[in-house]
Amino acid sequence: MTNGHHSDLPEVASGPAAAGETYQRFLTDLFGAIAYGQLSAFERMSSDARFSPTLHDRATLGRLAVHEYAHFELICERLSAMGVDPEAAMRPFQPSVDAFHDRTRPADWYESLMKFYVTDAISDDFYAAAASRLDAETNSLIQGLKATEQPGEILLSRLREALADDPRLASRLALWGRRLVGEALTQAQRVAIERAFLAGLVDGGGQEVLDAEIKRLTAQLTRNHSKRMSLLGLTA
Template sequence: MSESSPAGTPAEERAGATATGAVAELLGVLAYGELAAFFQLSEDARLAPTLGDRAALAGVAAAEYAHFRLLRDRLVSLGVDPDAAMAPYAEAVDGFHRLTAPSDWLEALVKAYVGTGIAGDFYREAARHLDGDTAKLVDEVLADEDRAEFVVERVRAAVDADPSAAGRLALWARRLVGEALSQAQRVAAERPDLAGLLVDAAAEAGVSDLAEIGRMFARLTESHGKRMALLSLS
């Protein structure tokens, strides 16, 4: 008869519960974010100037829904109710989309790339310290190569044709980033398990929380600058 594995200490059990909670929190906010993006992009497709553009953006929306399903399925596999995991984030995510409704096609494109991109960067930072499978899933659902190619081509062509559009779109991008970071900071403040992922990064690196968070925002700013340069809006 084999011996049973010894039970973990109370501290180890609490740490395991916290880790599981953090994973559920991150997957929950990402799942709702992908679902909301699907609805938003589907609506924004109506602003497209051509049927081809409308179909292309609808394809991006379909990819967002596929990502939502991957996240939902992972939550189920962890024994977590997807609806319960997503519910705490609905107000913040919906608030971002409500405050940043695009008024035209170019604004919709910039939002799809810049606004979603900066939020994705924030959640990638949180996922850096999770288990390998979860981190890989987060990278997969936040990948934006296809979206980037689609948006960059059209925005750059529009700016080349009308250079005066660059200033307006650059201001719009700054607004998007401000709103995205505001909502991300709000979520982190209200959800301690999710915020703990960023604090754990500092502990592992042997630096203060503030120092690591400062470095994180420097990385976010750098990634945003690269996106703006690709759009010819820097």
């Protein structure tokens, strides 16, 4: 999913991406994380669509879910072309992603929409930053995931309508958004550290440089989130 702010993201490396085995491991992790994220998004959207207040909303979430699954299949095809089993690539990320979703169960349909709006956009920002200095083919693939439809814009429009219809939602959704961004940033940092996710893209400097890159990326993810909340008229 996209949010329209990818150009604001920092580059995560100052030189060409590393070649060879380390780079292949990085790509396997990157695609594995994206694939499982897309599969999880498909499952959540499909499941939550049944709580939609109108048939139009239900159809809209269903259409977005189909896009997520198409992206999942596309990434799995790329992993297979690399000679990697997609399930094996996704498996390391399954426990932490599932735990994240268990910790952030929406209380109703509106919180569900906000969760899609916030967490999927942060994931997009994270992967776009990681892909910004990769080989052209990989970067093109990841950027292409957001080229078809703009789910972030659709969710933004629907959330604005909901807030206009019931202003009492504002304080609850603002609080929920703050909780979601905290959990999502913790999750992104955990992935980056546990899987040495950005290590293959940082040119030398060891752990200190990697830590600085993670902090810089986290700060930019937070800024982008604040912009998205401002578009809803909510305080991040």
